[in-house]
Amino acid sequence: MMALNTFNILRGSGSMLFSVSLHSPLSQFLPITTTTLKYQSPNVLLLLSHTQKPFRQFCITTSHFSDEIDMVKIKEAANTLDxxxxxxxxxxxxxxxxxxxxxxxxxxxxxxxxxxxxxxxxxxxxxxxxxxxxxxxxxxxxxxxxxxxxxxxxxxxxxxxxxxxxxxxxxxxxxxxxxxxxxxxxxxxxxxxxxxxxxxxxxxxxxxxxxxxxxxxxxxxxxxxxxxxxxxxxxxxxxxxxxxx
Known part of the structure; x- marks a missing residue:
């Protein structure tokens, strides 16, 4: 529940950095097997366990969407090059x-x-x-x-x-x-x-x-x-x- 509450607070930040650490105070809520998922913005840390698949999948999808939006903007900028x-x-x-x-x-x-x-x-x-x-x-x-x-x-x-x-x-x-x-x-x-x-x-x-x-x-x-x-x-x-x- 703690990770879920953290998610609700931070999910508006767009593209995010996900990290799971066994040394975190939240490690007691996580399984021994952990995974690090890395995305664009290092200012947001979100701890997710393997058991929270729906939320993890939502975050991954959101981050990928944000990456695509960024590339659209970069393409628009690139096409102002003569x-x-x-x-x-x-x-x-x-x-x-x-x-x-x-x-x-x-x-x-x-x-x-x-x-x-x-x-x-x-x-x-x-x-x-x-x-x-x-x-x-x-x-x-x-x-x-x-x-x-x-x-x-x-x-x-x-x-x-x-x-x-x-x-x-x-x-x-x-x-x-x-x-x-x-x-x-x-x-x-x-x-x-x-x-x-x-x-x-x-x-x-x-x-x-x-x-x-x-x-x-x-x-x-x-x-x-x-x-x-x-x-x-x-x-x-x-x-x-x-x-x-």
Whole structure:
């Protein structure tokens, strides 16, 4: 009954952390066999025994629902990122930074954008010329060793970060084509792109990036939402279950 009362007091907190401890004062009410169930919010502790299955199941269901709601919000935020198909029209080594390339990238604007990327260690220069890429276009421009970089090339990397591949737009994509997370049918209902100031102030990239990975088929995704253009899915050439940044 004590655990039940605790549940009634705390259940309004949404996603919760459940923990059963044999050292707790409540351990006398619990069976010897215990289980720890861990969820998002560490500010709530709830002790449940195996005999309280209905309440435990309710809490698990509630927490999973809360996780799904969070991912919906993260997807909405992710779709305010201005991601576009780009084509590298020129590339050279940065004269002041050994690890950087400087690329001129056609993203469907009047002039190509200048973008710096730390890919020297991973991709030969000749493999970048005329390559179609994914560009994150609404970041604040950054001065990188004397060169103003206006955007970011998105890439997949394995956990060791020894292997890095640029994300590849689907066949038939053209520079400037919009990229988003979800299905092709969702294109007409996408939110407006955030301004660079909003991206920085709301830390949208920091919110979204930890959830970006390739799947078992090298398809880029945000959780279960595929990264797509009107032509199909964005992918990595060979990296499976890889981080995207």
């Amino acid at each position: 991601m576009r198909v780009g084509r590298i029209v020129n590339v050279w080594r940065h004269p002041e930074a050994d690890s950087l390339y400087v690329e001129e990238v056609d993203v469907g604007e009047q002039e190509p954008r200048t973008i710096c990327s730390g890919l020297v260690k991973y991709i030969p220069l000749q493999h970048l010329q005329n390559k179609n890429v994914v560009v994150l276009a609404n970041l604040k421009p950054r001065n990188m060793r004397g060169v103003k970089s206006n955007g970011m090339l998105m890439a997949a990397s394995d956990d060791s970060h020894e292997n890095v591949e640029l994300l590849v737009p689907p066949e038939g994509s053209v520079p400037g084509e919009k990229i988003w997370f979800g299905s092709v049918d969702e294109k007409e209902n996408l939110p407006d792109a955030a301004s660079p100031n909003q991206i920085q102030k709301k830390k949208i990239w920091e919110l979204v990036q930890p959830h970006l990975r390739t799947d078992d088929s090298c398809i880029a995704a945000l959780g279960t939402a595929t990264m797509v253009t009107i032509s199909g899915a964005v992918s990595s050439k060979t990296l499976k279950n890889a981080r995207i940044s």
